[in-house]
Amino acid sequence: MTKINVKVDGVSYADEVEPRTLLVHYLREQLGKVGTVVGCDTSNCGACTVDLDGRSVKSCTVLAVQADGGEVTTIEGLAGPDGELDPVQQAFHENHALQCGFCTPGMIMAVRDLLRENPNPSEDEIREGIEGNLCRCTGYQNIVRAAQAAAGVKS
Amino acid sequence: MIPAPFEYVRPSSVAEAVSAIGAAGEDGKILAGGQSLIPVLRLRLAYPTTLVDLGRVAEMQGVRDDGDAIVIGAMTTHHDVMHDPLVAEHAPLIAQATGTIADPQVRHRGTFGGALSHADPAGDLGAVALALGCEFVASGPGGERRIAASEFFHDYLTTALAPDEVLTQVRVPKLGAGWSSHYEKFNRVAQAWSIVGVAALVRRDNGSIAEARIGLTNMGSTPVRAAAVESALAGADVGSVAAAAEHAADGTNPPSDLSGQADYRQHLARVLTKRAVLAAVGS
Numbered sequence: 297m298t299k300i301n302v303k304v305d306g307v308s309y310a311d312e313v314e315p316r317t318l319l320v321h322y323l324r325e326q327l328g329k330v331g332t333v334v335g336c337d338t339s340n341c342g343a344c345t346v347d348l349d350g351r352s353v354k355s356c357t358v359l360a361v362q363a364d365g366g367e368v369t370t371i372e373g374l375a376g377p378d379g380e381l382d383p384v385q386q387a388f389h390e391n392h393a394l395q396c397g398f399c400t401p402g403m404i405m406a407v408r409d410l411l412r413e414n415p416n417p418s419e420d421e422i423r424e425g426i427e428g429n430l431c432r433c434t435g436y437q438n439i440v441r442a443a444q445a446a447a448g449v450k451s
Numbered sequence: 452m453i454p455a456p457f458e459y460v461r462p463s464s465v466a467e468a469v470s471a472i473g474a475a476g477e478d479g480k481i482l483a484g485g486q487s488l489i490p491v492l493r494l495r496l497a498y499p500t501t502l503v504d505l506g507r508v509a510e511m512q513g514v515r516d517d518g519d520a521i522v523i524g525a526m527t528t529h530h531d532v533m534h535d536p537l538v539a540e541h542a543p544l545i546a547q548a549t550g551t552i553a554d555p556q557v558r559h560r561g562t563f564g565g566a567l568s569h570a571d572p573a574g575d576l577g578a579v580a581l582a583l584g585c586e587f588v589a590s591g592p593g594g595e596r597r598i599a600a601s602e603f604f605h606d607y608l609t610t611a612l613a614p615d616e617v618l619t620q621v622r623v624p625k626l627g628a629g630w631s632s633h634y635e636k637f638n639r640v641a642q643a644w645s646i647v648g649v650a651a652l653v654r655r656d657n658g659s660i661a662e663a664r665i666g667l668t669n670m671g672s673t674p675v676r677a678a679a680v681e682s683a684l685a686g687a688d689v690g691s692v693a694a695a696a697e698h699a700a701d702g703t704n705p706p707s708d709l710s711g712q713a714d715y716r717q718h719l720a721r722v723l724t725k726r727a728v729l730a731a732v733g734s
Binding site: 298314315316317318321337338339340342345348351352353354356357358359361362406409410413425427428429430 | 452453454455456457458459461482485486489490492493494502504506530553554555556557559560641642643
């Protein structure tokens with residue numbers, strides 16, 4: 297077992313993990329952060345996307361030990377203290393940017409990352425920016441609209 | 452899926468890394484960004500007994516100017532390479548090709564040196580390094596040595612690196628004035644691995660092409676130079692690019708797989724080489 301110190305959604309944790317523990321399994325099974333989901337288990341779908349030290353990562357493709365000393369933000373850490381939604385969450389809600397909803401946590405994290413890098417993306421740039429996230433319902437139209445709406449709010 | 456158990460070592464310097472890799476023996480494995488290795492571990496296609504994580508070796512991160520070359524630390528992430536001002540100034544071909552790798556999340560973790568050491572023939576950086584004439588700097592128990600890009604790639608997933616060596620940095624020669632470049636690739640939309648990719652570097656002189664260097668991705672078990680195209684382009688005018696590109700597949704032995712048969716890849720190589728060279732010269 298290896299000791300790690302991580303801050304997740306603003307709370308500091310000191311835990312023992314096996315080195316082979318994936319970050320997504322640490323988040324879900326040790327911390328109960330089940331808002332972050334496992335989609336494909338092959339690093340393709342992006343459903344497990346979280347922020348690690350301010351950058352989006354696929355948490356199924358990061359070991360928990362690699363996050364030692366780092367700061368993780370999951371979908372569960374976005375809303376404000378009174379439940380006020382993050383602007384990207386709000387935009388997904390208002391634009392009905394989900395069908396089954398399974399890709400949604402990862403999509404929201406990917407769109408937040410995109411808008412941090414490029415606050416006014418074109419439609420093509422949005423589609424490129426979420427290329428690491430797959431929606432098996434193929435509901436991309438409204439996801440792109442939500443990203444455009446969120447960009448409008450933020451700019 | 453969960454990887455099989457392994458010991459985890461996290462050195463903080465190149466010297467510590469070399470000794471950790473030596474101590475781990477033949478069943479040890481180096482962890483760079485992990486974007487190829489962790490999927491392999493998760494599928495249990497590999498069972499290393501020890502992982503040596505280079506993530507905290509600060510001296511292997513970042514890009515610096517070294518006179519006639521820029522030096523890219525092997526642990527510099529794709530994202531940082533894409534946004535580095537020295538890379539943009541002296542090797543925009545690297546930034547462009549890096550931007551086509553995988554997706555933003557993978558580029559945040561994946562590293563320049565990790566991708567090159569992994570040596571997947573469908574990876575984009577090998578052909579770029581070959582065309583640019585990069586030098587690979589490796590550290591091992593016997594000290595440091597430099598390996599030319601043309602000597603680095605031995606076979607599918609196999610490089611000149613010894614099991615007890617670590618790639619620490621890549622030296623990218625500054626090309627100087629008159630050079631322009633373009634990376635053109637063809638891939639399935641849901642996966643960014645190249646079916647075929649072409650890295651083109653062209654030096655113009657008085658309107659004609661004085662010199663060209665062409666690297667091909669996934670046209671064999673290693674990246675290769677399209678030597679026949681390079682010869683045909685030397686001294687040629689832009690009007691003869693299409694004819695020169697017809698030689699792009701000469702002497703190649705590309706794989707046949709789910710993404711395409713060998714003859715289809717040879718066709719792609721000719722088409723993409725024409726597009727890459729024309730884009731590089733701005734036509």
